[in-house]
Amino acid sequence: MLQRLSALYRSLIIAHPVATLIAILLITIVAVIGLPNFKLDASADSLTLENDTDIDYFREINQRYQYGDVLVVTYTPNGDLFSDHSIEVMQRLRDELIQVQGVENVVSMIDVPLLYSPRRSLAEQKESTRTLLTEGVDRDMVRQEFLTSPIYRSLILGPDGRTTALLLNLKVDNHYIDLVRHRDALRLKSKKEGLDSAEAAELEKVSQEFLDYRTQLTAKDHARVEQVRNIVAGYQSEARLFVGGVSMITADMIAYIKSDLVIFGSAILLFIVLILAVIFRQLRFVLLPLFICVATVLMMLGWLAWIDWRLTVISSNFVALLLIMTLAITIHLVVRYREFHAENPGWDKQQLVWETVKFMALPCFYTVITSIVAFVSLVVSDIRPVMDFGWMMSIGLSLAMLLAFLILPATLMLLPKGEAKDKKDNSAAFTLRFSRIAENHGSKVVAVSVVAAIVSIYGMSKLEVENRFIDYFHKHTEIYQGMSVIDQQLGGTVSLEILLDVNPVVTSAQTASTDNTTTEDDDPFADDGAAAEDAFAEGAFDEDDPFGDDPFSDDAFASEGSSAPESYWFSLAGLDEIRKLHLYLESLPEVGKVNSLATFYEIAEDINGGRLNNFELGVVRNMLSEEISNFLVKPYLSDEHNQARITLRVMETSPELKRVELVEKIRNYAVNEVGFQPEQVHFTGMLVLYNNMLQSLFQSQIATMGAVFVGIMLMFIVLFRSVSLSLIAILPNMLAASVVLGGMGLAGVPLDMMTITIAAITVGIGVDHAIHYIYRFRKEFAATGNYVEAMHNSHASIGRALYYTAITIVVGFSILALSQFIPSIYFGVFTAIAMIAALLGSLTLLPKLILIVKPLGKEQ
Template sequence: MASKLAAGIISARWGILVFFIAALAWLGLHISQFRIDASADTLLVKDNKLYIQTQVADQTFAPQEFILLAYEPVSHDLFSRQTFDDIAALSAEIMKIDRVEAVTSIITVPLINDAGALTGDTDVASLSWEKQQYAPAQMKSMISGHPIFTDLLVNRQETATGIQIVFKDNPELAEIDKEITAIQAKVLDGESLSDADNKKIEALKAKADPIRQQLTAQRKAEIEQIEQITQSVSDRANTYLGGAYVVGQHLIDIIKSDLVNFGTAIAAVIVLLLALLYRSFKWVFFPLLSCAVSVFLTMGLFGLLDLRTTVISANFVALQLILTLAVMIHVIGSYREISRDNPAYSQRQRIIATLEDKLSPCFYATLTTSVGFGALIFSGLQPVVAFGWMMLASMLITMAVSLLLFPALLSFLPACKETKEYGFIKALLERLRGLSMRAPLAVSGFVLIVFAVMAAGITRLNVENSFINYFDKDTQIYKELAFIDREFGGSTALDVIITLDEQNASKELVLTADSVAQLQLAQAAIKAFDATGSVTSVVNFTELAKQLNGGKPLTEYELTSIYRLLDEKVVNQLVGAYFSAEDNAFRISTRIQDTTEGLNRQLFMTQLQSDLKATGLDDSQYELTNLFVLYQDILSRLFDSQIKTLGIVYAVLALVLFAIFRSLKVTLIALLPNILTTLGILGIIGWSGISLDIMTITIAAIAMGIAVDDTIHFLHSYLSGMKQGDGSADAGSRSAFGHSGLAILFTSTIIATGFSLFGFSDFLPSVYFGLLTALAMLLALFTDLSLLPALLNRFVGKKSSR
C-alpha cells in the first residue's frame, strides 16, 4: 500500500505542483479577508448568560463609549492656570475629531459650592471654570473630596486629572446590537435559542461586521490622533490613555506584531538551524519554500472561512512553520540515510524509498498532533475553541504540503551525495542507547522519580490573574493601564444592578428614603473591599446634596430634583445613567483595582455576594455584570477546561496509538512518556507560581499532540528493526536510535528553539506559552530517548542470545 502511494505521488508530481499553484492563486485572493479580532465576545462561550446580562444592562443604562485621557503635571501644581490652559487646549483639539461628541474635564463640569445654586433660576451649566474662570485655590476647594468627580476626573492624591472623551454611537450598529441582545436575552429566561434565532443572530452579525471593521479602523486613527495631540504638553506633563477600546487596539497591535515579528524570527532561525544541521542549500531552500506555502495557504483559508485571529491564535504562523518543518525533517532524515546507504539509487528511487519508510509514521504523527489541537474544541472557552478549529485546518495543510508538495519538489532535483551527520551527535545517541539497554529498570525508575517531583507542583496550580500583568512593564499599555488603575479608581468595570420591589407612592419621586437606605448599605458593602476603587451611584448624589446642605440630609423631593438636574447636565457624560424607572432598577458603577496585591477574584465575588445578601437583598434583586464578572467567569472555567482537554487527549491518543500498533502493551508504553511530559510541564507551571490563563491551559494538550509525533517515529523504527532483525531489543534499539534518533533530536531542537523566541514578546501569556512549550518539547525529547527505549527494551524486545 505504502509503495503504491509513494510511486503514485512521484508519478503525479506535475499534477501536485499544478494543484498547489492553483490553490495558492485561489486562496491568495482571500488573504485580504484575513481578520484580527480582539473584541470581548471572542473570549466567551456561546450564549454566555453573564455576557448577555452585561449587554442588557448596558442597553438599559446606556453608558457611552469613552476614552480617559489622564494628565499628570510634572513641574507645576495640578490646580494651576497652566493645567487649566493645557486642558482647554487639549480639549479644543480633541473636539475637532469627527466622532467625538463631548470632552468632559474639571474645567467643563458644573462646580456647585452651596445648595442655593440648585434652586431658583440659577444656570447650573454656567458654574464651570470655562464660564467663571475660578482661581486655582477656589477650584481646589470645590473639587477636593468631591463625591462624584473624585476617581473620575481627579485622583485622590490630587496629582493628576482626567479628561473624558465621549464618542458618538453608530446608530445602525446600536440598533443591530439591540436586536441581537433581544434575541439572546431569551437565554436569561431559561429558553434555548432555536435554529431560526441562531440564523437571525448570524445574519445580524454579518450585517454588523463591516461596520465594526470600519469602526475598528476609525478607533485606531482616533487613538493615534489623540496621542499626537498630547505631544503638545509632553514637556510639562505625562499623559496616559485608558478605556476598553484603547486596550482592544493595543491587543490588535500586539497580535499583528507577533504574527510578523515571530513568524519572521522563527523563519530566520529555521534557515540558520537547517544550514547548520545539513550544510546544503537544498535542505534550506525547499523546506523553507514549503513552509512559506503552508502559511500562505493557511492564511488564505482562514480568510475564506472567516476564521479570525485572536490573542490566543496570534502564534499560528509560528506553529504552522514549526509543525510543517517537523514533519519534513523526518522525511529529510530518512532520505539522507537512504541516499548514503544506496548511492546508486536514482532520485525517483530515493524518494519512493523515503516515502515507503515515512509516509505511514508521518501521517499518523500529524494525525496525533491534530488530536492535541482537536481536544481544545471541547475546552468550553471560545478563543481556545476557535484556536483548536484553526489549528485543525492548519494541520490538514501541513499534512498535504509536507507529504505531497515537498516530495514532489524534491523529485525534480538530481540525485546528489549527501553530507555525513555530525559524529558527536551520533556518539551521544549511541551512549543513550547503551544506557537504556544495560539498565532499563534503573533508567525508568530515575525518570519516574524526576517527573513525580515535577508533577507534585500541580497541587500549586492557580488561576488568579491580573489582566494588567499580562503586559511587560516596559510597554506603553502596561504603564497606561497601571497608572489609571492606581490613580483613577481601577481599570476593570464591575456593575451591580439592584432591582427594588418597593411601591413608590408618588410617581414624581426617583429617590425614596427606603431605596436610598438600601443603596447606601449595598454601596458600603462594595466599598469595604481593598480592591474596590471608584464606586458611583445615586448614593453619590445624596452625599453631594448633603455636603451642599451643610451636612444635613435633604428630603426625598429635594434629592430627586438634584438627581434629575445633575444627571442631565453631568452624569450621563461621565459614567452613564444610574436609574431605570421602567424596571425600578439602580446601577452601582464600580471599578476594581487590578493592581491590588493578593487580589483573589473568586473570593472577592463570593464575599461580595454574601455581603449583598447581608444588606437585605436576595438573589433575585441584584446582578453582577460587566468586565470583572466576565473575566472571572473565564478564569473559573480554566481548571475544568484543562482537565477536560487533557482527558480527551489521553483517551483519543490511546485509541489512535492502539489502532496504529495493534498492541495494548505498546500503546501503554507509548502513552506513558507523553503523559509524564504533560504532568511534568503542569507541575513546573505550579512550582513556578505561573497562573493558568487562556493561553497556558493549551500548552499541555498541544505539547502532547506534538511530542507524541516523535514517539510514533521512534516506535515505528524500533518495531521495524525488530521485525527486520532477530526480534531482539538490541535490533530494535539500534534501528530506533540510528534511524529516528537524529531526526527526533533535530525536530525537538528546532521546535524548542522556535517556541523559545516567544520569550521576547511584550505579551506575557505569549512569553509563557512559548517558553513552557519549548520546555515541554525538551522534556518530551528526554523521555523519548530515555524512558521510552528503556520500557521497550524491558517489556517488548527480546533479550539477545549470546
C-alpha cells in the first residue's frame, strides 16, 4: 500500500510539479472568491451550551414576561443634571434615540412617574401621573426621590447625583425564539431517538432559516449600535456619555476580532518573514513557507465562507494557530532538505526532494494525527464555538500537511538546485548547548523539572473557572469605562433572575381556605361579591408599555396583559418571603440593583403609613395607575403561572464576584433561611447560562485530557514500537501543559472560554517536538550506536528545526500583547509560553530521560 502511494506521489507531484501548482492555485482562487461572504459570530448562542435545558427555560421566561435586550446610554452633563439646559439636552437626545430602528421606547428620568415629589395617595396617582417635566414640580424633591426611592435609586440616578441613564428598550423577537426552539427540539430528538427523512429535512431547513435570520438580526444590531454611537457623539460637548448593553459588547467583540485578524495576522506574517530570512538567508526558503501558510489559511477561510461556517470569539484564534502548525511542518521540511543538500551535494533535484519527502512523511503524519487527537478533545465540550474550534483545527492541520507536502516539493522541482547553504557544523549549532546541559547537568535538569511539576500542580490548584466580560477590554476603552459607570452608578451590569413558584402544599391550603372560611377583614377572597371587587381580577393591561424593560435585560417595565386571578405572592405570607430574600440580596457586596414585588410592598406600606393586611393589599393593587403597575407589579408577578420574579444585576467590577458561589449562596439562603423548597427556586439569565458553559467546558477538558494523553500514548507506541520510549516522550508534554496551566493559576488568570483551549494547544505543540526529536534520535542511534553521540547529532540537526520553529512562533505571537482585546493578549502570551516549555522539554528533559532509561537497547 505504501509503495503504491509512494509511486503515485512521485508520478503526480514530483514528475508534474507545474500541474500540481496550477491545481492548487485554482483551488485557492475559488476559495478566495468566497471570502466576501466570510462571517464572524459573537451572538449569545456562541456563549452558551448547545443542549443546556436552562436555555429553554430562559427563553420561556423571556416570552412570559416579554422582555428583550436593552441599550444603555449613561448621561453625565457638564453642569447640574437638573438644570433647564441639561434637561433640554436630554430631551433632544431622547427624541433622537427613539427614532433609531428597532428601539421600542426610551425610558429616562424625565419619563418615569413620581411618587414622592410630593407624596401623593394612590388615588391621586391613578388620576394623574406626574413626571419631571410636569409644570411646577420641585426638582430638589425629585432629586431626593431618585436618590432614596427603593424604585429609582441606582436605577434612574447614580449615588453621585450627576449620572443618569437613558434606557433603549428593544422589542422582543418572538420569531427568533420560535425558530431556535424549533431547531433545538429537532436537534435533541436527533441525538436521543434519531430523525426520519422528513424530520431531517425539516431540521436542515429550519437550521438554515435560523442562521439566515440571525445574520439579518446581527447586521441590524450592529447598525443600531453604530447609529446610537453616532447620535451620542453629537452630544459629547454637552455631557460625558457612554453606551452599554449586550448589543454593544457583541459589536465591540466582533470589531476587536476583525481588527486582530487583519492587523496582527499581517504583523505575525511580517515577523515570520523577517525571522525566516535571518535563519535561512535564502529567498526561496522565506517565500515558500510564507506561501504555504497563506495558501492554507486562505483555503480554510474560503471554505468556511462557502459553507457558512462562522468564526466566533473562541475559534477566531484558529487562524493564528493554523499559521503556527503550518509553519512548523514547513520548517521541518526545509531544514531536512537543506541537511540532505549539504550532506549529499551530488544528488540531483528529484532525488533530493524525494528523499526529503520520504524521510519526513511519517513523523509529520504522526505529529498531525496526535495534534488532532488533542484538538478533538474540544469537540466533546457541547459548546458549539469550542466544538467548532476543535473541528476547524483538525481539518486545518490536515490541509496544512497536505499543502506543505505538495507546494514545497513541487516548487523545489522547478527551481535550480543551487549551492548547499547548510554546512553541517555540530560545534557551531546553538542547540548543542542544550545537549551539553542534558549530558553534564542532567540531574539538575530532572530536579528542576520535578520542582516545576510541583509548582505547576500548586498553580493548577489555584485555577478558577471564572470570567468577567469587563476583563476582555482595556481600562481606557469606551466599553470598559461604560460598564464601570453602570456598575458604580447605576446598579450593576450582568442580569440574574430568580423565579419563585408556589409550594403545592401552600396552594392546596389556600384553595381550601378560600372555599371553606368565612369573610374576614384580612381575607380578600372570602365573600361572594369578591368576583366583582377582587383586586386580582383586573382586565388586560395595555400592550403599549411606555417603560419597556429593566435597563439591563431585567425588564423592570414590561407588560403582561393577562388577567389577575388569586396569587399567593400578593398575600402577606408571600410578600414577606419575597422581602426577606430581597433584603438578603441587597446585602451581598457583588449584587447591585434588586427589583421585586418587595419594592411595591415597601412603597405601599410607606404610603399607607403602616403594615397592610391581605384585603388592603388587594385594594392597593386595584388602585394602581397603569403606569405604576407596569413597573412595580407586572414585571415581577405572573398571575397565570402563580409565579414571582426577582431581578438583580451583578457588579462586573466586584472583586468578590464568583458566579458559582453567588448562585449557590443565594439558593442556600432561599431554602435554609427563607424556607422555600428547592424545587420552588429557579435561576435564569445570561449569568446562569454563561456560568453553565464555563463549568461544562472545565469539566469536559479535565475529563478528556486524561483520555487525550492515553490516545497520544497509544499512537506513540504504534510509531516507536516501545512502551518505555512512549512514556519518555509523553512526560515532557504533560509537564509543558502543567507549566502553562500552573502559570495561569499562579498569575491569577481564570479559565474561561478563551484560555481553557491553551491546554489543547500546548499538547498539540509539545507532541510535535517530541515526535520529531525521537524519530531523529532513533536514526542517529542506529548510525552511531552511542546515546550521547546520537543526542548531540540530534540536537545539531532536528534540534535546530525545533529551535527555528519555536523562536519564530514566540516572537511572532508576542505581537499579540499589543492587542486591544485582552483574550488575544492571553492567547499570544500563553501560546509563546507553551512553545518555550515544549522546546525546553524536548531539548533538555526528553534527551536526559533517554540517557537514563536507554529505551533503544544497549550501546554498541
